[in-house]
Amino acid sequence: MSTIIQTQALTKVYGANGTAVHALRGIDLTVAKGEFVALIGPSGSGKSTLMAILGCLDLPTQGTYTLDGHQVQGLSGGELARIRNEKVGFVFQSYNLLPKASIARNVELPMLYAGVGRKERRERALALLEKVGIADKADQLPGTLSGGQKQRVAVARALANEPALLLADEPTGALDSKTGAEVLDLFRELHSQGNTLLLVTHDPSIAAQAERRVEIRDGKVMMGGSEEDLMSSSEPGTHPAEHYVGVGR
Amino acid sequence: MTSGAFRERLLGAWVEIRENLGRSVLQALGVLLGVASVLGGFSISDSQRRRADEMFVKMGGLDKLNLQPKAAVRDGQPTALQQANLGLRDADAIGGEALQANAIQGVSRQKNARSRVVSAYGDQDRQITGIGGDFIPANGYAVARGRGFSASEMDTGAPVVILGTEAAQIFFPKGDAIGQTLRIGAVPVTVIGTFEERVFRFRENQHNQFWWRNRIIAVPANLVQRRMNGDAYRRVDRISFRIPDMAVMGAFAKQLSDLVKANHRLQDDFRLDDVAARIRRRESQGDVYDIIFMLSGVLALVGGGIVNVNIQMAGLKERVREVGVKMAIGASGREIFKGFMTEALLLTALGSLAGLVLGVGFSWIITKSIGIPLYMTPASFLWAYVLAAISGFLFALYPAWKASRLSPMEALRYE
Numbered sequence: 001m002s003t004i005i006q007t008q009a010l011t012k013v014y015g016a017n018g019t020a021v022h023a024l025r026g027i028d029l030t031v032a033k034g035e036f037v038a039l040i041g042p043s044g045s046g047k048s049t050l051m052a053i054l055g056c057l058d059l060p061t062q063g064t065y066t067l068d069g070h071q072v073q074g075l076s077g078g079e080l081a082r083i084r085n086e087k088v089g090f091v092f093q094s095y096n097l098l099p100k101a102s103i104a105r106n107v108e109l110p111m112l113y114a115g116v117g118r119k120e121r122r123e124r125a126l127a128l129l130e131k132v133g134i135a136d137k138a139d140q141l142p143g144t145l146s147g148g149q150k151q152r153v154a155v156a157r158a159l160a161n162e163p164a165l166l167l168a169d170e171p172t173g174a175l176d177s178k179t180g181a182e183v184l185d186l187f188r189e190l191h192s193q194g195n196t197l198l199l200v201t202h203d204p205s206i207a208a209q210a211e212r213r214v215e216i217r218d219g220k221v222m223m224g225g226s227e228e229d230l231m232s233s234s235e236p237g238t239h240p241a242e243h244y245v246g247v248g249r
Numbered sequence: 250m251t252s253g254a255f256r257e258r259l260l261g262a263w264v265e266i267r268e269n270l271g272r273s274v275l276q277a278l279g280v281l282l283g284v285a286s287v288l289g290g291f292s293i294s295d296s297q298r299r300r301a302d303e304m305f306v307k308m309g310g311l312d313k314l315n316l317q318p319k320a321a322v323r324d325g326q327p328t329a330l331q332q333a334n335l336g337l338r339d340a341d342a343i344g345g346e347a348l349q350a351n352a353i354q355g356v357s358r359q360k361n362a363r364s365r366v367v368s369a370y371g372d373q374d375r376q377i378t379g380i381g382g383d384f385i386p387a388n389g390y391a392v393a394r395g396r397g398f399s400a401s402e403m404d405t406g407a408p409v410v411i412l413g414t415e416a417a418q419i420f421f422p423k424g425d426a427i428g429q430t431l432r433i434g435a436v437p438v439t440v441i442g443t444f445e446e447r448v449f450r451f452r453e454n455q456h457n458q459f460w461w462r463n464r465i466i467a468v469p470a471n472l473v474q475r476r477m478n479g480d481a482y483r484r485v486d487r488i489s490f491r492i493p494d495m496a497v498m499g500a501f502a503k504q505l506s507d508l509v510k511a512n513h514r515l516q517d518d519f520r521l522d523d524v525a526a527r528i529r530r531r532e533s534q535g536d537v538y539d540i541i542f543m544l545s546g547v548l549a550l551v552g553g554g555i556v557n558v559n560i561q562m563a564g565l566k567e568r569v570r571e572v573g574v575k576m577a578i579g580a581s582g583r584e585i586f587k588g589f590m591t592e593a594l595l596l597t598a599l600g601s602l603a604g605l606v607l608g609v610g611f612s613w614i615i616t617k618s619i620g621i622p623l624y625m626t627p628a629s630f631l632w633a634y635v636l637a638a639i640s641g642f643l644f645a646l647y648p649a650w651k652a653s654r655l656s657p658m659e660a661l662r663y664e
Contacts, residue, residue, distance in 0.1 A: 085579020113579040
């Protein structure tokens with residue numbers, strides 16, 4: 001099985017020497033293709049920072065990060081944008097749909113940046129909306145939708161360029177428990193179809209839905225993996241964290 | 250980038266403009282006013298200048314070089330040579346014409362007299378204009394009724410007269426003037442024609458600036474020379490050469506001056522129009538206005554541009570999150586930059602179009618109110634548009650650059 005995420009000793013330091021804040025203090029994480037991983041941790045633990053780096057929104061201060069075979073550290077802004085476009089699909093807590101663009105256009109946008117032709121964009125967008133169950137709203141504005149529907153649009157958008165990694169940041173945080181559960185069902189369905197999912201949450205009950213959990217605390221990986229993962233992980237490596245996050249699965 | 254991507258950006262920009270109509274209108278307003286003031290300024294200046302040109306042309310024009318007698322004076326006394334001289338005469342006209350026979354399109358002579366003019370209805374002391382050569386067309390007159398002087402009448406100084414409308418009205422208020430007799434001094438002359446009325450108003454509601462031209466009482470110059478002034482030397486009061494080509498006129502003026510001076514025993518007893526000054530005036534006419542108008546237009550555009558930068562920066566604050574989202578789903582800084590530029594340039598284009606319309610209206614109102622015909626050149630439109638495009642482009646750069654430099658993560662978290 002190929003590896004989607006591989007990080008080594010990732011650190012992120014904000015600010016200068018005197019007031020430096022160490023958000024990440026050496027993260028080693030490996031996620032294989034097709035995994036459904038929950039990244040959990042309290043606020044201030046550094047999980048948002050880690051998510052930003054894994055999503056190529058930000059660069060690590062030190063350490064290496066390989067996403068689906070691409071070295072990320074040291075890339076320019078334009079190259080990062082390209083990687084985000086092709087490899088990463090984001091789902092945010094607050095949906096982050098463009099309010100002035102139709103739902104179909106929201107879904108088309110990542111394909112537009114990737115240079116997909118007009119006709120194909122439209123067809124694919126409609127197919128994706130079909131997949132998340134709101135094809136009939138394609139030409140409406142996001143403002144007309146309920147929260148759960150908006151999140152479905154966001155998922156459709158995230159899937160637009162068939163990304164290697166689907167990153168969801170508190171995707172159910174703004175939803176009531178019923179619609180939240182529906183969205184989680186959608187994620188599980190996507191997972192069963194072979195998508196690689198990384199779900200960032202502070203809620204252990206949501207994290208429990210994932211196949212594997214990685215807990216972040218004070219910028220470090222505390223413990224990882226479900227029971228089975230820990231059991232099935234092959235020989236412990238030389239690095240202490242490897243044991244927890246299941247390198248070499 | 251492909252044209253498809255450009256079309257998408259244009260569409261996106263249009264959606265953005267439509268959704269933020271208030272902000273967009275404000276932004277376009279700066280461009281609009283700038284374009285209107287540049288176009289309006291130029292057009293008003295052009296209209297004024299064209300009107301001045303029309304006046305010159307109607308007066309007989311810029312293309313005439315006049316030669317007139319002048320007293321050569323030293324220590325307050327006419328010089329002995331001046332007194333012995335023959336003054337300006339037909340020979341000067343004939344010699345002058347020979348200098349540039351090809352370029353000269355007409356030579357007219359004028360010999361004036363002042364005399365008592367008597368008819369059955371009027372009795373006045375009037376100026377008599379003795380005309381020769383191409384005087385009538387060269388001075389913008391045309392015979393309305395009757396006929397002009399024949400060559401033999403000119404030559405022999407026949408006792409015939411053509412009247413301007415005012416003179417005809419004074420001396421023959423009733424009935425037809427043509428065929429009637431008028432006494433000029435002791436000479437009875439027959440009216441053979443009347444001139445068309447000369448009318449020119451710089452502005453519509455002004456008085457007729459050419460009214461005095463209708464007072465003309467024109468007789469052959471030879472008649473004045475032979476029977477009214479008793480001048481054996483056939484002196485003339487004015488010789489005009491008509492030369493349409495300004496470049497030739499300059500050279501000709503120099504040659505003519507040398508010739509006449511030689512003819513006049515090296516005395517400066519004549520006055521020749523200053524062609525260089527005339528060319529300078531022709532070329533510089535309205536330049537100051539053009540500069541002032543252009544400057545005020547440019548200042549309006551710059552002022553509008555600065556306001557635009559402010560509006561765009563304020564707008565950008567509202568759109569940080571949107572930029573962040575776009576970046577998160579794969580828009581590069583370049584893409585964001587292009588998007589913002591497209592939007593600003595589209596607004597500039599729309600604002601300029603509206604500005605052109607407003608500028609036309611503005612020019613129309615101003616020229617109408619000062620009563621001159623509106624005259625607009627394509628160059629004014631082009632200038633206004635180009636200046637607006639330049640300012641629109643320059644002032645869009647900073648906000649677009651700022652937007653493109655946003656960090657995607659911070660932009661996403663921006664509240």
